Amino acid sequence: MVKVKGEISNLKKQQxxxxxxxxxxxxxxxSVALFAxxxxxxxxxxxxxxxxxxxxxxVYAPRGSYQIIAKQISKTGAGDLLMKLHLxxxxxxxxxxxxxxxxxxxxxxxxxxGVVTSGTGSVINDIINVLSxxxxxxxxxxxxxxxxxxxxxxxxAKAIDDxxxxxxxxxxxxxxxxxxxxxxxCFNERVVADAIFASKIPVISACGHETDFTIADFVADVRxxxxxAAAELAVVDKQAVQTALEKVKHxxxxxxxxxLRIYKEALSKMKGSRYFISPYSMLSIFIQNMDxxxxxxxxxxxxxxxxxxxxxxxxxxxxxxxSPQTKIENAKLKVKALTEHLSSVNPKNILGKGYSLIxxxxxxxxxxxxxxxxxxxxxxxxxxxxxxTASIKTLKEL
Amino acid sequence: MTKETTFEEAYARLEEILDKINLGEIxxxxxxxxxxxxxxxxxxxxxxIDAAEKRITTLMKNREKELILDEDGNPVEKDFIHEKQHHxxx
Numbered sequence: 434m435v436k437v438k439g440e441i442s443n444l445k446k447q448q449x450x451x452x453x454x455x456x457x458x459x460x461x462x463x464s465v466a467l468f469a470x471x472x473x474x475x476x477x478x479x480x481x482x483x484x485x486x487x488x489x490x491x492v493y494a495p496r497g498s499y500q501i502i503a504k505q506i507s508k509t510g511a512g513d514l515l516m517k518l519h520l521x522x523x524x525x526x527x528x529x530x531x532x533x534x535x536x537x538x539x540x541x542x543x544x545x546x547g548v549v550t551s552g553t554g555s556v557i558n559d560i561i562n563v564l565s566x567x568x569x570x571x572x573x574x575x576x577x578x579x580x581x582x583x584x585x586x587x588x589x590a591k592a593i594d595d596x597x598x599x600x601x602x603x604x605x606x607x608x609x610x611x612x613x614x615x616x617x618x619c620f621n622e623r624v625v626a627d628a629i630f631a632s633k634i635p636v637i638s639a640c641g642h643e644t645d646f647t648i649a650d651f652v653a654d655v656r657x658x659x660x661x662a663a664a665e666l667a668v669v670d671k672q673a674v675q676t677a678l679e680k681v682k683h684x685x686x687x688x689x690x691x692x693l694r695i696y697k698e699a700l701s702k703m704k705g706s707r708y709f710i711s712p713y714s715m716l717s718i719f720i721q722n723m724d725x726x727x728x729x730x731x732x733x734x735x736x737x738x739x740x741x742x743x744x745x746x747x748x749x750x751x752x753x754x755x756s757p758q759t760k761i762e763n764a765k766l767k768v769k770a771l772t773e774h775l776s777s778v779n780p781k782n783i784l785g786k787g788y789s790l791i792x793x794x795x796x797x798x799x800x801x802x803x804x805x806x807x808x809x810x811x812x813x814x815x816x817x818x819x820x821x822t823a824s825i826k827t828l829k830e831l
Numbered sequence: 832m833t834k835e836t837t838f839e840e841a842y843a844r845l846e847e848i849l850d851k852i853n854l855g856e857i858x859x860x861x862x863x864x865x866x867x868x869x870x871x872x873x874x875x876x877x878x879x880i881d882a883a884e885k886r887i888t889t890l891m892k893n894r895e896k897e898l899i900l901d902e903d904g905n906p907v908e909k910d911f912i913h914e915k916q917h918h919x920x921x
Contacts, residue, residue, distance in 0.1 A: 565885075599906050684849045
């Protein structure tokens with residue numbers, strides 16, 4: 434029987450109920466198999482737990498490695514590594530290292546892609562394969578670093594800094610393949626978190642597998658579940674872009690055509706409208722109005738002319754009345770009338786009608802009464818054509 | 832559009848044109864102008880996509896894990912041999 438104290442990592446629980454893990458401290462590690470029958474129902478071990486394991490040493494033949502078949506496990510406290518991780522995470526979170534607002538967007542078409550990972554192994558190959566598939570003419574610069582073990586965190590941090598310092602790339606992938614908590618621990622170190630936080634170049638983290646989360650993942654602008662996924666995030670699918678371009682092109686062509694068709698249709702519709710087929714149908718009303726107006730104007734004009742003419746005539750007449758000739762004519766007429774009147778009152782003319790005038794012979798006094806006469810008095814009788822002398826024989830008043 | 836117009840800018844403009852042509856109330860003249868612009872943008876985008884040459888390099892480091900710099904002070908790069916390619920070649 435042996436009794437070993439250490440921290441659990443790389444724990445795997447099988448369907449069968451058997452539990453396998455590595456027990457380790459700063460200097461050494463050993464595999465432990467905890468079979469279902471011995472598993473303590475009240476103590477379910479998990480990564481980072483510090484345990485005291487009692488059991489028997491045996492050899493696991495397929496790997497040729499020593500292991501402990503655990504008979505009993507007991508807890509000694511939370512693991513140092515996990516505690517350290519937890520504290521750092523708390524601190525960085527408070528300092529805003531994980532704030533979504535400070536995450537940089539990834540460039541859609543990075544000219545150069547930086548990769549901070551091991552120069553050997555599957556990670557860089559996976560990345561290259563994915564990039565080749567998605568974007569055949571990509572450019573990649575690898576900054577090869579150790580991704581586990583002592584000092585790895587310093588190399589990783591420096592590589593991130595150097596990409597920034599020399600401004601070599603437009604986006605970078607920082608990561609490694611899956612591994613134990615210890616393997617991944619360099620990505621949990623503050624120096625790496627600081628480097629990612631300070632990076633002006635967007636960082637995609639890709640540490641381990643789906644379920645592995647490191648501090649680097651929280652600080653990175655984008656966290657990819659795997660290195661292959663990181664490569665997919667780093668570049669667009671060229672095929673998809675070309676397809677999208679084609680689609681846009683098609684959309685624009687179709688849009689332009691449909692626009693043209695709409696205008697064409699509108700045009701032909703317009704051409705078919707009665708106004709264009711028979712312009713008179715549109716114009717008739719105007720033509721009629723014009724005619725009516727013209728008639729109205731003519732009538733009005735004629736009336737005006739007649740009126741003016743009449744007025745002129747009136748004026749002319751008035752003027753005529755005042756003309757010297759008219760005045761003379763009028764005077765002549767007056768003279769004529771007067772003459773006629775005069776002639777009608779001329780005594781001589783009266784005499785012509787059979788009247789006569791009697792004068793006293795001696796005094797030529799006109800006699801108008803019998804009282805003016807005496808018997809035997811001589812009188813002169815004037816007739817219209819001569820004089821006669823007579824004497825009065827009798828007088829008799831009537 | 833200038834030579835420096837990025838793919839993103841060109842693509843964004845294309846989408847804008849697409850919206851305008853398909854949804855906007857634009858004149859016939861304008862749609863023709865937009866169509867011509869789109870044609871140029873698509874050519875530009877295709878040029879940008881094909882512009883880069885595939886190149887995979889690795890930065891050179893010394894034993895102290897420091898970058899090796901050329902005389903201009905820039906990091907020295909060398910072609911990175913893709914492991915699978917390497918295997919095929921050897």
